[in-house]
Amino acid sequence: MDSASGDxxxxxxxxELQRLTxxxxxxxxxxxxxxxxxxxxxxxxxxxxxAEVVAGDARVDALExxxxxxxxxxxxxxxxxxxxxxxxxxxxxxxxxxxxxxDYAANVAKRAIVVNQAPPVRAxxxxxxxxxxxxxxxxxxxxxxxxxxxxxAIAVWRRDxxxxxxxxxxxxxxxxxxxxxxxxxxxxxxxxxxxKNIERIGDHATNIxxxxxxxxxxxxxxxxxxxxxxxxxxxxxxxxxxxx
Amino acid sequence: MDSASGDxxxxxxxxELQRLTxxxxxxxxxxxxxxxxxxxxxxxxxxxxxAEVVAGDARVDALExxxxxxxxxxxxxxxxxxxxxxxxxxxxxxxxxxxxxxDYAANVAKRAIVVNQAPPVRAxxxxxxxxxxxxxxxxxxxxxxxxxxxxxAIAVWRRDxxxxxxxxxxxxxxxxxxxxxxxxxxxxxxxxxxxKNIERIGDHATNIxxxxxxxxxxxxxxxxxxxxxxxxxxxxxxxxxxxx
Numbered sequence: 007m008d009s010a011s012g013d014x015x016x017x018x019x020x021x022e023l024q025r026l027t028x029x030x031x032x033x034x035x036x037x038x039x040x041x042x043x044x045x046x047x048x049x050x051x052x053x054x055x056x057a058e059v060v061a062g063d064a065r066v067d068a069l070e071x072x073x074x075x076x077x078x079x080x081x082x083x084x085x086x087x088x089x090x091x092x093x094x095x096x097x098x099x100x101x102x103x104x105x106x107x108x109d110y111a112a113n114v115a116k117r118a119i120v121v122n123q124a125p126p127v128r129a130x131x132x133x134x135x136x137x138x139x140x141x142x143x144x145x146x147x148x149x150x151x152x153x154x155x156x157x158x159a160i161a162v163w164r165r166d167x168x169x170x171x172x173x174x175x176x177x178x179x180x181x182x183x184x185x186x187x188x189x190x191x192x193x194x195x196x197x198x199x200x201x202k203n204i205e206r207i208g209d210h211a212t213n214i215x216x217x218x219x220x221x222x223x224x225x226x227x228x229x230x231x232x233x234x235x236x237x238x239x240x241x242x243x244x245x246x247x248x249x250x
Numbered sequence: 251m252d253s254a255s256g257d258x259x260x261x262x263x264x265x266e267l268q269r270l271t272x273x274x275x276x277x278x279x280x281x282x283x284x285x286x287x288x289x290x291x292x293x294x295x296x297x298x299x300x301a302e303v304v305a306g307d308a309r310v311d312a313l314e315x316x317x318x319x320x321x322x323x324x325x326x327x328x329x330x331x332x333x334x335x336x337x338x339x340x341x342x343x344x345x346x347x348x349x350x351x352x353d354y355a356a357n358v359a360k361r362a363i364v365v366n367q368a369p370p371v372r373a374x375x376x377x378x379x380x381x382x383x384x385x386x387x388x389x390x391x392x393x394x395x396x397x398x399x400x401x402x403a404i405a406v407w408r409r410d411x412x413x414x415x416x417x418x419x420x421x422x423x424x425x426x427x428x429x430x431x432x433x434x435x436x437x438x439x440x441x442x443x444x445x446k447n448i449e450r451i452g453d454h455a456t457n458i459x460x461x462x463x464x465x466x467x468x469x470x471x472x473x474x475x476x477x478x479x480x481x482x483x484x485x486x487x488x489x490x491x492x493x494x
Contacts, residue, residue, distance in 0.1 A: 071470065078339060085329035095322060095342070102346065181439065185432045191425060198439065199446070226315065 019084050023093055026076050027152075030097050033069040033104045034148040038141065040066065040111040041207065045137040048118040048200070051126070059115035066108035073101035089224070096221035100151065103210040103217075107144065110203040110210075117196045117203075124193040127183060133200055136172040140204045143169065143211045151214065156222050163215040163227065169208035176201050263328050267337055270320050271396075274341050277313040277348045278392040282385065284310065284355040285451065289381040292362040292444070295370070303359035310352035317345035333468070340465035344395065347454040347461075351388065354447040354454075361440045361447075368437040371427060377445055380416040384448045387413065387455045394459065400466050407459040407471065413452035420445050 040059055047056035077098045080086065086094060114137075121127075143162055150158035180198050183190045219227040284303055291300035321342045324330065330338060358381075365371070387406055394402035424442050427434045463471040 078335065081325060081339070082331045082335050087326045091322065091326050095325070098339070098342075099346075102343075177439075181435060184428065184435050188429045188432075191428050191435075195425065195428075195439070195442065198442075202443070202446075 019080075019086070019090070022076075022080055022084070023090060026073065026080065026094065026097050029069060029073050029076065030100050030104070031148060031152055033066060033073065033101060034144070034151070036062075036066055036069065037104050037108045037111065038144055038148070040108055041114075041137070041141055041144065044111045044115040044118065045134055045141075047115055048121065049134050051118075051122045053119045053122050056115040056118045056122075060112050063108050063112035066105060070101045070105040073097060077101075089221075092221045092224060096217045099217050100214050103213045107207050107210050110207050114200050114203050117200050121193050121196050121200075125189075127190055127193050127197060132172070132176050132179060133197060133204070136169060136176060136201060136204050139169050139172065140207045140211070143208055147211045147214045147218070150218050154218070154222050156219055159215040159218040160227070163212045163219075166208040166212045169205055173201055173205040263324075263330070263334070266320075266324060266328070267334060270317065270324065270338065270341050273313065273317050273320065274344050274348070275392060275396055277310060277317065277345060278388070278395070280306075280310055280313065281348050281352045281355065282388055282392070284352055285358075285381070285385055285388065288355045288359040288362065289378055289385075291359055292365065293378050295362075295366045297363045297366050300359040300362045300366070304356050307352050307356035310349060314345045314349040317341060321345075333465075336465045336468060340461050343461050344458050347457045351451050351454050354451050358444050358447050361444050365437050365440050365444075369433075371434055371437045371441060376416070376420050376423060377441060377448070380413060380420060380445060380448050383413050383416065384451045384455070387452055391455045391458045391462070394462055398462070398466050400463055403459040403462040404471070407456045407463075410452040410456045413449055417445055417449040 040062055043055060043062075044059045046052070047059060077094050080094050081091075084090075143165055146158060146165075147162045149155070150162060177198060180194045180201075184194045216227045284306055287299060287306075288303045290296065291303060321338050324338050325335075328334075387409055390402060390409075391406045393399070394406060421442060424438045424445075428438045460471045
């Protein structure tokens with residue numbers, strides 16, 4: 007093995023770190039595509055496409071495993087400190103969040119298959135609006151990661167509130183439909199969970215924004231995000247409060 | 251600083267690693283208590299206790315931050331390899347799962363406050379059964395972590411299926427109540443999300459089981475868990491498929 011002080015080693019470490027970042031970005035792109043396809047499958051009532059999304063989740067999982075293995079290998083072999091260390095730990099954590107976003111996208115697709123078996127429900131039009139917003143946010147946070155752009159990461163972090171607000175109003179709408187006609191209950195419960203999944207995707211995007219902040223600046227993002235409603239079907243007290 | 255080969259340094263590293271493990275175990279104990287209190291608040295319709303659980307989540311978050319900071323410091327200063335490296339990365343990941351379990355417990359408590367405002371729903375008796383099982387599983391996996399007991403971790407990993415099965419039958423029960431009487435719709439949707447939160451807690455316990463396996467044996471747990479139903483309100487294809 008090369009000596010740890012050699013120029014060659016330094017350069018090859020930078021190359022390795024870039025490769026790790028690239029794999030994270032690739033996982034991010036895949037997750038974005040999965041989310042887009044899942045929403046399309048829901049809107050077009052296309053169960054074949056939905057099934058493809060479900061099957062595609064294995065690729066996201068495999069990429070996360072690759073990132074984990076690569077990160078642990080770099081930690082062991084290179085013993086990085088400072089920003090390099092934060093970059094590796096950050097990649098590890100972001101990969102975890104992306105894997106979850108992938109899971110949520112796959113679950114949206116699974117539920118789309120069930121929703122497609124029932125007559126159309128009006129609210130289906132409000133769900134894609136929420137999903138588009140979540141997709142934009144995921145896209146923004148991945149750009150912020152590539153650029154190591156803290157300002158952009160903070161903007162994403164704040165923007166998640168919009169997803170939460172849409173989620174709150176959609177939830178209320180769905181309850182109304184359920185009250186109107188009991189036949190709506192089953193599809194509407196699935197739409198509720200679809201909406202919840204999308205809201206969680208937004209939460210994971212804000213997690214990633216926090217990781218970028220920490221990665222670049224070396225301290226946690228502790229600023230308080232403006233808070234919205236009741237924190238049940240709405241905004242969360244902390245952007246990473248996945249359990250809300 | 252001590253030389254990396256000195257006996258003193260080796261011993262003090264062991265002490266630090268033990269301290270890290272202890273903090274993870276402490277976070278685990280706190281999360282267990284939060285989950286127990288949240289369920290009690292739901293069963294006894296005690297909104298004061300529920301509010302305490304919600305407030306208590308900040309302590310879990312603070313512990314997770316401590317673990318993260320400690321782990322990154324150890325990685326930077328000690329540059330561990332092999333099992334020590336896995337122990338630190340494992341602590342970091344387990345802390346993340348515990349933080350999520352804490353979030354879910356807090357969310358159960360928040361929803362309990364809402365449910366308490368409506369007349370009692372029958373299904374409330376089935377939810378605690380599910381919660382007790384989830385608590386047992388969390389307790390078991392923390393024991394497995396303390397003991398570095400792979401067999402026990404695998405047992406937890408398999409047992410999560412029971413939580414998933416209870417979740418499936420509870421979901422169906424709740425839909426029936428909603429169909430019977432529209433006044434049940436609002437409390438039942440909250441109970442659905444409470445049940446979903448508990449199911450996710452089980453998923454995070456299985457994640458922790460996987461981390462223990464990796465931590466001890468140095469390779470991922472790839473064995474396939476026996477699969478149950480339709481993977482929507484039931485078992486998940488992968489124990490960490492949080493999005494299901």
